[in-house]
Amino acid sequence: MEAILSQLDVTILGCGSSSGTPAIGCRCATCLSDEPRNRRTRASAYVKAGGQAFLIDTGPDLRQQALREGIVQVDAVLYTHPHADHLNGIDDLRAFCYVKQGPIPLYGNAFTLDNIRERFGYALLPPSRNWDKPVLLPETVSGPFRHQGVALTPIPLRHGSWPCLGWRIGDMAWLTDLSDIPEDSLPLLSGLKLLFLDCLNHDPYPSHLGVNQSFDWARRIGAERTVLIHMTHKLEYRALGAVCPPGVEVGYDGWRACL
Numbered sequence: 001m002e003a004i005l006s007q008l009d010v011t012i013l014g015c016g017s018s019s020g021t022p023a024i025g026c027r028c029a030t031c032l033s034d035e036p037r038n039r040r041t042r043a044s045a046y047v048k049a050g051g052q053a054f055l056i057d058t059g060p061d062l063r064q065q066a067l068r069e070g071i072v073q074v075d076a077v078l079y080t081h082p083h084a085d086h087l088n089g090i091d092d093l094r095a096f097c098y099v100k101q102g103p104i105p106l107y108g109n110a111f112t113l114d115n116i117r118e119r120f121g122y123a124l125l126p127p128s129r130n131w132d133k134p135v136l137l138p139e140t141v142s143g144p145f146r147h148q149g150v151a152l153t154p155i156p157l158r159h160g161s162w163p164c165l166g167w168r169i170g171d172m173a174w175l176t177d178l179s180d181i182p183e184d185s186l187p188l189l190s191g192l193k194l195l196f197l198d199c200l201n202h203d204p205y206p207s208h209l210g211v212n213q214s215f216d217w218a219r220r221i222g223a224e225r226t227v228l229i230h231m232t233h234k235l236e237y238r239a240l241g242a243v244c245p246p247g248v249e250v251g252y253d254g255w256r257a258c259l
């Protein structure tokens with residue numbers, strides 16, 4: 001009998017907030033903890049599907065994340081939004097361009113790609129002979145599309161006043177950095193097996209979900225499994241895990257699943 005190949009393989013590269021955990025200069029119990037799952041790099045994911053390898057965001061820890069997980073293949077980047085903790089590792093895409101001797105498409109909304117053009121325009125130029133800069137191809141998306149046959153669905157979200165995107169691939173969705181999910185986006189999230197969901201802190205915050213808001217959205221979306229991401233050092237791995245409702249768990253760097 002033919003082996004059943006997994007359709008989708010996802011790894012949390014980072015599940016920290018913009019400061020990462022430990023936070024510089026902090027002596028709190030989480031930051032001093034020996035629990036390795038309390039060490040969080042900036043938010044990003046690596047997804048393999050249909051033979052293609054996708055990065056969700058390029059945070060400032062991208063190089064260390066790629067070395068830690070042994071990543072050598074990146075076929076496209078799916079951007080959520082242009083905050084520094086999701087974008088500023090963009091220069092490290094150079095290594096993946098060099099490995100494949102080819103450019104890498106960047107998918108995002110117009111808001112994000114305009115920001116990338118303005119701040120990192122040098123990375124959007126044709127390659128030099130030495131591939132000494134990243135060579136990236138920005139492609140604005142406003143609805144579901146395919147990359148090399150793999151169906152990708154951008155999910156419009158609100159992140160404070162910013163229009164951001166979540167991403168759905170197959171039965172998995174990655175929703176980082178959000179304060180609200182517009183009504184029109186909810187049908188795009190039906191039937192999920194696996195949902196990664198913003199959970200910044202105990203308390204609500206203008207541009208993010210607090211713990212109870214995350215639990216409410218997890219219940220409303222109703223994925224089989226919801227994994228909390230983008231956490232600050234105020235959220236300790238075991239303490240948060242102890243109060244999660246059934247079907248909700250706390251993410252950690254290196255967390256991985258195959259669907």
Ligand SMILES: [Zn+2]
Binds near residue numbers: 083085177
């Ligand atoms: Zn963020």
Ligand SMILES: [Zn+2]
Binds near residue numbers: 023
């Ligand atoms: Zn701390």
Ligand SMILES: [Zn+2]
Binds near residue numbers: 081083159177
């Ligand atoms: Zn953000």
